[in-house]
Amino acid sequence: MKLLHAADFHMDSPLTGLPPDKSALRRRELRDVPARLAALAREEKVDLVLLPGDLLDGDRVYPETVRSLAQALGDMAVPVFIAPGNHDWFHEKSPYAGDFWPDNVHIFTAPELQGIELPQLNCVVHGCAFTAPHREDDPLAGFTAPDDGKTHLLCLHGEVGTAGSYAPIAPGSLERSGAVYAALGHVHAAGNGRAGQTLWAYPGCPEGRGFDELGPKGAWIVYIGEPAQAAVSTPDGPAVVSVKVTSGPVSGKFVQVCRRQYRIESVEANSFSDWLPRIESPDLVRILLTGESRAAPDLDALTALAAPRFFHVELRDQTALPVDLWARADEDSLTGLFLREMRSRLETAAEGDRDKLLLAARFGLAALEGGEDIRP
Numbered sequence: 001m002k003l004l005h006a007a008d009f010h011m012d013s014p015l016t017g018l019p020p021d022k023s024a025l026r027r028r029e030l031r032d033v034p035a036r037l038a039a040l041a042r043e044e045k046v047d048l049v050l051l052p053g054d055l056l057d058g059d060r061v062y063p064e065t066v067r068s069l070a071q072a073l074g075d076m077a078v079p080v081f082i083a084p085g086n087h088d089w090f091h092e093k094s095p096y097a098g099d100f101w102p103d104n105v106h107i108f109t110a111p112e113l114q115g116i117e118l119p120q121l122n123c124v125v126h127g128c129a130f131t132a133p134h135r136e137d138d139p140l141a142g143f144t145a146p147d148d149g150k151t152h153l154l155c156l157h158g159e160v161g162t163a164g165s166y167a168p169i170a171p172g173s174l175e176r177s178g179a180v181y182a183a184l185g186h187v188h189a190a191g192n193g194r195a196g197q198t199l200w201a202y203p204g205c206p207e208g209r210g211f212d213e214l215g216p217k218g219a220w221i222v223y224i225g226e227p228a229q230a231a232v233s234t235p236d237g238p239a240v241v242s243v244k245v246t247s248g249p250v251s252g253k254f255v256q257v258c259r260r261q262y263r264i265e266s267v268e269a270n271s272f273s274d275w276l277p278r279i280e281s282p283d284l285v286r287i288l289l290t291g292e293s294r295a296a297p298d299l300d301a302l303t304a305l306a307a308p309r310f311f312h313v314e315l316r317d318q319t320a321l322p323v324d325l326w327a328r329a330d331e332d333s334l335t336g337l338f339l340r341e342m343r344s345r346l347e348t349a350a351e352g353d354r355d356k357l358l359l360a361a362r363f364g365l366a367a368l369e370g371g372e373d374i375r376p
């Protein structure tokens with residue numbers, strides 16, 4: 001048996017921090033995720049699809065977003081399970097209560113675990129729903145699947161742990177569950193772990209939405225009772241298979257689904273102009289300028305220079321004043337006095353004040369040495 005596990009699409013997220021045209025394009029790319037997953041499900045010939053929640057960022061989604069989701073899930077043409085999460089929790093007016101969901105889609109609507117049999121796969125999918133934005137109890141508490149020769153799977157939104165406001169799922173509950181695989185949602189970075197015989201995993205979100213959701217994003221293809229196979233190609237070219245996990249009869253591979261990645265890169269300020277012409281990136285990149293620089297880098301000018309080479313780029317100055325400059329702090333001169341004063345302030349400065357102090361040191365030095373104003 002083979003399944004596709006994805007979660008946390010957060011469709012119709014506001015996507016702030018980008019210019020309007022780019023954030024509109026990113027919203028379209030996000031809305032397009034279910035169609036890409038449907039293509040992946042067909043290409044991989046999976047037997048079922050588990051989607052443990054936060055597919056919608058909230059109730060205030062566009063009707064066409066929900067329609068395109070329903071359409072893509074119908075196109076998957078295999079059983080699809082949704083376990084609503086804390087962002088898309090189930091209530092009688094939620095999009096999940098609509099009558100337009102295709103027949104192959106099962107949406108869990110109760111906070112108690114419910115088991116749905118799939119006789120053709122000799123399998124039972126156990127899941128439940130958030131019915132409020134928070135949940136303090138463990139949805140798996142006290143649950144053990146019967147030892148009946150069937151494959152038991154879990155589809156849950158929550159956080160692995162013993163306490164919290166987002167359905168804490170205790171490792172002990174996972175271990176006692178008797179499930180071979182727990183498809184989890186909520187954590188936005190891909191990850192996995194083992195509790196007894198149960199392999200649990202988070203796929204993370206399928207598209208990053210900010211510099212707190214970095215790197216390749218995607219979904220798990222999970223094999224039960226047969227080994228994981230080599231990489232597949234997706235509609236956009238070869239998939240990245242960055243992780244493989246195995247636990248007993250279960251193995252999984254992580255497949256890239258995202259159109260673009262958020263990335264943070266460090267570049268030496270002094271070699272920036274050599275580095276830049278070699279780059280051509282569809283990604284959203286934050287560049288940290290590092291190394292030593294006597295003058296503060298002109299971030300506006302460098303950003304304008306870099307912009308055509310990325311979908312989106314922003315620069316941060318993390319350069320330090322050259323070490324040999326501080327050597328002059330020992331001089332018996334006004335420059336020496338100034339450097340000593342700035343050094344002691346920098347040593348005791350709070351993290352948020354360091355940038356300003358460094359800039360003040362640069363301006364002060366330029367003024368003291370009678371040089372021109374080095375402001376950009």
Ligand SMILES: [Mn+2]
Pocket residue numbers: 054085086087157185186187
């Ligand atoms: Mn969540």
